[in-house]
Amino acid sequence: MQHQAFKVRLYPTVEQQKILSQHFGCARWWWNYALNLCIETYKTTGKGLSQSALNTFLPKLKKQEETQWLSECYSQVLQATTLNLVTAYKNFFEGRAKYPRFKAKKNRQSIQYPQSVKVVDGCLKFPGRVGTVKAKLHRPIEGAIKTVTLGMTPSGRYYASVLMEMDGNSPTPSTDGKVAGIDLGLKDFAIVNDGVKTSKYANPKHLAKHERNLKRKQQKLARKEKGSKSRDKARRLVARVHERVSNVRTDYLHKLSRKLVDDNQVIVVESLNTKGMVRNHKLAKAISDVGWGMFVNFLSYKLDREGKVLVEIDRWFPSSKLCSTCHYQISEMSLDVRTWICPSCGTHHDRDGNAAINIRAEGIRMLSVLGTRTAADGGDVSPKRGRKSKLTQSPMKSEAHAVPKVSVG
Numbered sequence: 001m002q003h004q005a006f007k008v009r010l011y012p013t014v015e016q017q018k019i020l021s022q023h024f025g026c027a028r029w030w031w032n033y034a035l036n037l038c039i040e041t042y043k044t045t046g047k048g049l050s051q052s053a054l055n056t057f058l059p060k061l062k063k064q065e066e067t068q069w070l071s072e073c074y075s076q077v078l079q080a081t082t083l084n085l086v087t088a089y090k091n092f093f094e095g096r097a098k099y100p101r102f103k104a105k106k107n108r109q110s111i112q113y114p115q116s117v118k119v120v121d122g123c124l125k126f127p128g129r130v131g132t133v134k135a136k137l138h139r140p141i142e143g144a145i146k147t148v149t150l151g152m153t154p155s156g157r158y159y160a161s162v163l164m165e166m167d168g169n170s171p172t173p174s175t176d177g178k179v180a181g182i183d184l185g186l187k188d189f190a191i192v193n194d195g196v197k198t199s200k201y202a203n204p205k206h207l208a209k210h211e212r213n214l215k216r217k218q219q220k221l222a223r224k225e226k227g228s229k230s231r232d233k234a235r236r237l238v239a240r241v242h243e244r245v246s247n248v249r250t251d252y253l254h255k256l257s258r259k260l261v262d263d264n265q266v267i268v269v270e271s272l273n274t275k276g277m278v279r280n281h282k283l284a285k286a287i288s289d290v291g292w293g294m295f296v297n298f299l300s301y302k303l304d305r306e307g308k309v310l311v312e313i314d315r316w317f318p319s320s321k322l323c324s325t326c327h328y329q330i331s332e333m334s335l336d337v338r339t340w341i342c343p344s345c346g347t348h349h350d351r352d353g354n355a356a357i358n359i360r361a362e363g364i365r366m367l368s369v370l371g372t373r374t375a376a377d378g379g380d381v382s383p384k385r386g387r388k389s390k391l392t393q394s395p396m397k398s399e400a401h402a403v404p405k406v407s408v409g
Contacts, residue, residue, distance in 0.1 A: 002170045003163060004143065004305075010124070010150070010158040011134040017158075019129050024109035024152065026073035027081045030058075032102045034085055051086045055079060074128035080112040080147075106235070110151035117148040117162075124148070124160060135160065142166065154239035171307030175367055177265025181360025183319065183352050184272065184292050186283070187338075192260065193356035200352070201256060206249045207289040214241045249291050257298035261308065267299055268311045268363025270319065311363040319355040319362070323347060 012020060034054050041049055058078055062071040070078070091097035116127040119141050125132045126148070143164035150160050183191040189203040207214075217238045224231035260267060272292055278284040296312075303310050313319075322329045328344035338351050 002166050002168070003146070004166055005161055005163045006139060007159055007161050008124070008138065009136040010160050011136075012130075012158055016130055016133060020111075020150070020152070020158070022069075023073050023077055023111050023130070025105075026070055027077055027111045028103045028105065028109065030070070030078050031081050031085060033061075034082060035100055035102060038085075038089070048089065051082055054082045054085070072129075074113075074130075076114055076116075076127075077111045080114050083114075084112065106154065108151060108153055110149055113148045113150065115147070117145050119145075124162075126150070133158075153243055155236055155243045156239075157243070170305065173304075173307050173309050175266050175309050177308075178263065179266040179268065179360055179364055180260065180264040181268045181356045181358070181363060182260070183355040183359055184269065184290075184295070185352055186286050186290060188352060189290060190256065190260075190295075191352040191356045193353065193360050194264065195360065198350075198353040198356055203290060204248075204252055205286075205289065206245050206252070207285070210241055210245050214238070214245075217241060249289070250294070253291055253295045253298055257295060257302055261299065261302040261306065264308070266309045266311060266363065266367070267303060268313060268359050269296055269299070270317065270359060271312045271315045273315055309367075311366060313359060313362045313366065317359075317362055319358040320351055322354075322358050323349065324354050324357040324361070 034049075034057075037054070037057070038049050041047065058070070058075075061067045085100060088097065088100040092099050113126055118125045119137070120132055122135070122137055123132045124135045141162065141164060143166040146163045146165050148160050148162050150158070152158050178194060180192050180194045185191065186203060188200045190201040192199045192201070217234065221231065221234040221238050224234050274287065274293055277287050280287075296310075300310050318329055321331075321333050323342040323344065325347045326342060326345040328342055330340075330343070333340065333351075339349065340351065341348050
């Protein structure tokens with residue numbers, strides 16, 4: 001069995017919006033109450049609370065006069081909130097996430113239905129009081145629906161993330177085919193070398209195109225009185241601009257990743273330390289806007305679904321400072337150097353194009369070391385210079401997940 005998730009737009013009626021608002025409020029209140037309970041219990045006893053221990057508080061709270069309104073919310077929504085909190089704690093203790101935080105009404109709201117959601121006449125039918133909600137199903141639902149996460153963005157739009165269980169096994173990954181090396185940058189978003197030619201894909205700079213409009217709306221928001229309806233309206237306008245920027249960025253990354261996956265069997269990228277890079281205040285905005293991590297994640301799950309392979313080389317590999325012709329490595333190269341001449345062989349290099357060639361060659365070397373590919377399949381094998389690289393995704397992996405996670409630093 002394999003899983004696949006996709007996102008659909010929802011159009012609830014005014015009455016359904018009121019019910020969803022109640023459900024969002026109940027789920028948010030229970031999350032904050034349970035999180036506070038976990039914190040206080042740990043301070044007192046030095047131990048945490050399990051999922052079953054937290055769920056035992058729900059029937060008591062529904063019977064109390066002050067919190068009787070919790071019974072208006074579908075019971076499994078609250079239980080799913082408990083599961084999400086326990087999972088958040090697990091991710092924190094295993095080093096995958098920060099400590100769970102309290103939720104605010106102004107941020108994105110969401111609830112989860114773990115079962116019983118059905119498709120009826122092109123709409124999604126939810127259990128409980130919500131009922132049938134009009135939806136934009138842009139693709140057929142072919143598998144069994146497992147869970148559905150229903151959310152509202154800060155701009156007031158409703159979406160549902162549908163997780164489906166598909167029949168059949170995922171294809172066996174193979175490295176036989178075309179190999180491409182990708183150097184990610186800011187001047188050009190992606191520089192791709194496939195062994196024959198080097199292609200450059202421009203950085204669209206989505207945020208810069210909307211910055212003037214965003215600044216004007218943020219200034220209007222700052223002048224509104226806190227707690228007023230006009231401030232809430234202005235806040236939604238600001239949120240809508242941010243949402244538009246996010247949508248166009250995601251659309252660009254989806255289309256580019258799809259093109260590269262269709263054209264290649266193996267894609268090699270660098271493991272970038274994005275968290276460390278954004279500490280540079282001169283580049284932080286541009287790095288955050290470009291979406292490198294999202295792009296690598298898109299590549300990962302698209303390749304995984306089709307039996308193709310993503311190779312991620314070590315971030316310390318000297319791709320820019322290594323001559324792709326004679327393998328001479330220079331000691332230092334500042335970011336403002338866009339072209340350079342090799343002191344050893346005299347070859348004139350474009351910085352990013354040379355890096356893409358070296359990234360591709362290093363990926364081929366890693367696969368050949370594992371015995372899954374020979375040097376003749378993709379050209380010259382790069383020398384073992386710089387720090388050692390790692391194959392973060394094994395070409396022999398046999399299972400695909402709904403949304404594969406790839407660490408990009």
